[in-house]
Amino acid sequence: MNELKRIAIVGGGISGLTAAYKLLRNAQSQNLEVKIDLFESRELGGVFKTIEDQSIECRFECGPDSFFTKTPEVVELSKELEIDSHIIPTNSKKRKSLVAKDNQLIPLPDGFIMIAPSQIDSFLQSELMSEAGKKRALEEENIAPSKSEAEETVAQFVERRFGKEMLDKIVQPMVGGIYTGDVNKLSAEACLPEFVAMERTKGSIIKALAERQNSIDQDTKGARYSAFYSYEKGMSFLIDTLRKKILEMNGPTFKMNDAVLSVQKKPGGMWSLVTQNQDSNVYDALILALPATSLAKVMAELDSTIAQRASEIHCASSCVVNMVFDKSDIDPSKLDGFGFVVPELSGRALIACSYLSVKYKHRSPEQKVILRAFLGGVHNEGILQASDEKITAIVLEELDYYLKIKNKPVYTSISRWQDAMPQYTIGHQDRIKTITKRLEDFPGIFITGNFISGVGIPKCVQLASETAMNVAQFLKVQKTAQVID
DSSP states (O other), X not given: OOOEEEEEEEOOSHHHHHHHHHHHHHHHHTTOXXXXXXXXXXXXXXXXXXXXXXXXXXXXXXXXXXXXXXXXXXXXXXXXXXXXXXXXXXXXXXXXXXXXETTEEEEOOTXXXXXEESOHHHHHXXXXXXXXXXXXXXXXXXXXXXXXXXOXXXXXXXXXXXXXXXXIIIIHHHHHHHHTSOTTTBBHHXXXXXXXXXXXXXXXXXHHXXXXXXXXXXXXXXXOGGGEEEETTOTHHHHHHHHHHXXXXXXXXXXXXXXXXXXXXXXXXXXXXXETTOOOOEESEEEEOOOHHXXXXXXXXXXXHHHHHHHXXXXXXXXXXXXXXXXXXXXXXXXXXXXXXXXXXXXXXXXXXXXXXXXXXXXXXXXXXXXXXXXXXXXXXXXXXXXXXXXXXXXHHHHHHHHOOOSOOSEEEEEXXXXXXEOOBTTXXXXXXXXXXXXXXXXXXXXXXXXXXXXXXXXXXXXXXXXXXXXXXXXXXXXXHHHHO
């Protein structure tokens, strides 16, 4: 009979739930008997939160509204969970992004990929930049790669290659919006690795994009929206399915509203957790699927180096405001796209606004429009402390400035996400390397999460899957060693 192995997973977001599911699958295939306890201090799903309001027949997202499919992790997981038939694409007729310029919303040039144009004719016709700014940006083809080994910020990298106007008017709102961060602090190496590699290998980002033009989506309107998908019932459908599936696999035990305070080493290579509810179990392995700030606190007593390096990874806070309007109250020409981003230089409170009901079907009745406004980020985290009334007033003022909305919304929902978005600032990869190296001194402790190698859902799924595989291998080796002894 196999010896039961106990594992604790701390954190019930997409990373923790994926790790639990994959570990149970790996255990079955390797003939391991495992018992998992999953600790979550708040709600399962982390920032995944789909709300359905039957009174207005709307389904809206308080967290992520989609996932990227240029890497296959989420699609493959959906196939394993037998929910891939529920995946839906974006609206093919509206695939474009807009950027605010004063109070106007200007489309991004067709084929603009994050920080660079891949379709030069479209870029030259854009109204987002001056003629001088566009000319400077296209000089990137003739700028030699940097010979310095010093790590650059996103701002330094983009300005060096494309000029300051491109940085301020296009790249900052796009990259800064994704990370709700400061491009003057974010690491180009960590946030834009693909483009940094293009400079090193091809000498020019524009030339590199031109070479791969045939593989770039031809329906791209400023972002690769044909590669973004969601679920018919919303993103929480993935979380709900993961929970149901792992319960069907006889695990884990969900220990809800039980915050883990610290990790303690026990004799025989075992581990225990100090929790608010005084968990008394000992574990063969731990998976810490926590934000960096929480990891720092949990590991503080065990290893000061891990705690210190994790604490250096700041996590930004943001606010998502969903508003439902009558479609007749908004000029339809303003909704020709999936939403818009706002440059920091505008001085506005709004970071971005997404047109959720335009972007995906099954979100609202035809006569309604769901708008998702984003506030906060590293430059305005104090907004989360404002009252609902104050936040609502700010959003309405911002939306009226850009969209000229005639009446008040018929429904409003405000979500505050504290310390939700890790900031990949200069030195980020070195911090992760140090943490990873230090963990070698604590066999049986594994970490996963969006602060490690990517904030996107596919990256979280990939890393959690790899972590689960590593845990299963660790337990198998442990089992073999016990048999030999």
